[in-house]
Amino acid sequence: MTALLAATACAATSTCANAGTVTVLATSFDCARASATIEKLICRDPQLKQMEIEMTRLYRLALTDDHSVPPPDKVEIDQRFWVIARNQCATEAEPKTCTIRSYAERAHQLRQGSAIVRTKDPHRLTDGPVAFRCAGLNALIAATYFHVEPRVLYLKWANTSVTLVQVPNVSATQYNGKDFRGNYSFWQDGNDAWLQLPGSGRMTCTAEPVG
Known part of the structure; x- marks a missing residue:
């Protein structure tokens, strides 16, 4: 529970301290320059913003795993298509619900496919x-x-x-x-x-x- 609370605080502040080193966690896009409707929604919604920060971290971990299924080069391609699909949630009747579902499904895929994603994430959400x-x-x-x-x-x-x-x-x-x-x-x-x-x-x- 302590680790979970620390992880939540870490993502909320977008910083994590590890062995005296501060690692900055952030969204995969600049909120100050966000242009897509869904990106703007993510930036102003605390729940979605935490999910975006966590997704970015999971994705970067997956790219370091040569044994991931699919392999890192395919993970990168899949992520690009996933971003396009996520942004299309703007056309749905309930954009936030659609975006939450998109993040949850992608997180499941990344964690299922990579042992590194599942284990080397002490600040995980x-x-x-x-x-x-x-x-x-x-x-x-x-x-x-x-x-x-x-x-x-x-x-x-x-x-x-x-x-x-x-x-x-x-x-x-x-x-x-x-x-x-x-x-x-x-x-x-x-x-x-x-x-x-x-x-x-x-x-x-x-x-x-x-x-």
Whole structure:
């Protein structure tokens, strides 16, 4: 928890101290010169700005991993296309929701594909993917966390993915979200979790061992 609080403060101030050296973390673009509609939205929204700073850091780590899947040169190409797709969120009915989803999905891809991205990030604002097995669901669920305010959770299984946002709950960490199918909820208390899909009852889930 201490590390997480430090990471949150680090991203909020855009600086991190490590062994007496200050590393400046920033957005991948200059907010003072931002021209794209989504870039302007990111710069004035604290949650999105933290996600952008974290994304920049994850991407730079992925470029240092010769064993990443895909390899660094393909990661670079994919990132360029991802930026174009993210900026197209400006045309959506809910641009911020679209942008959050875009960041969550890309963070999941980068963390899944690179051991360096998953491990060499002491100031991280992301975790995962973590695998959950849910009663009544044949496929394992991969969960990637964005520790911003409010927190964001990306879930992916089989051919389905959904992005959820944390909501207040006194007994467990709860995330809600929706897509064209309906409403989703995910509750977590340690390694125990519960998932509710559109039109179904609550499923009991358990985190799978790592490795």
